[in-house]
Amino acid sequence: MSFMDNPQWLEPARGAAAGAPVPPGRVTLLGAGPGDPDLLTVKAARVLREASLVLYDHLVGEQVLDLVPASAECIYVGKESSRHTLPQEAIIDLMCRLARSGRPLVRLKGGDCYVFGRGGEEALGLAQAGIPFEVVPGITAAQGAGACAGIPLTHRDHAGTLVLATGHLRGDNDTALDWPLLARARQTVVFYMGVATLPTICAQLMAHGMPADTPAAIVERATLPGQRCLTGTLASLPGVAATEAVQAPALVIVGGVVALQPALARGMACAG
Structure with a gap:
């Protein structure tokens, strides 16, 4: 599903007072490993089980996504050769917009975020936008x-x-x-x-x-x-x-x- 089909993803987090500034939500850049869900780190598995909003890539396996609660909202932003759901710049913009709504966000990527996963570009975009984030490494x-x-x-x-x-x-x-x-x-x-x-x-x-x-x-x-x-x-x-x-x-x-x-x-x- 495209985020354009569900505009409430960009609405302020619940509990925010009307008109009050909303502090940005924390973004977790998470490496899903090479595919086998048993190769997820303990921390990665815990973060997924607690997730409420997830942006995930093409190489993230279904068994890894099965760890995400059914109540969570998952947005596919995968890129295949010559077939990009969103260009990289648009993905970074979407991450920043979602975080500014005050909701915590998991950015789920195959392998390790910082090894040919464009995680460095996304982390830099978040840092420049003043959005707090952490990186959970994965087996590359x-x-x-x-x-x-x-x-x-x-x-x-x-x-x-x-x-x-x-x-x-x-x-x-x-x-x-x-x-x-x-x-x-x-x-x-x-x-x-x-x-x-x-x-x-x-x-x-x-x-x-x-x-x-x-x-x-x-x-x-x-x-x-x-x-x-x-x-x-x-x-x-x-x-x-x-x-x-x-x-x-x-x-x-x-x-x-x-x-x-x-x-x-x-x-x-x-x-x-």
């Missing part, structure tokens, strides 16, 4: 994908550096990211939102010196039913992903740690 998708797929993001024998990068490229793909930095040896690079740009990502890493046989993986629907982990190399992974019709949400993981995935995945299956 890279952590969820690595743990559930059997890919340690760091390992003393393979990677002493972990880099998180966006795969949502803009403009000239040759300069959109710091490719020489990303192509360095002995590190793990995780690309968020990289399904559509996977061929470009792999080609640019190889063009900047990363060996074509570097292990690489793409993890689809990490932590959720139907999760898939497909492995290959920089040279082969785009073809594997295309053949298997990988769809978002998915993460791309590049580096020597991916070579550990078959053994660790077998061990996890035996333990389960």
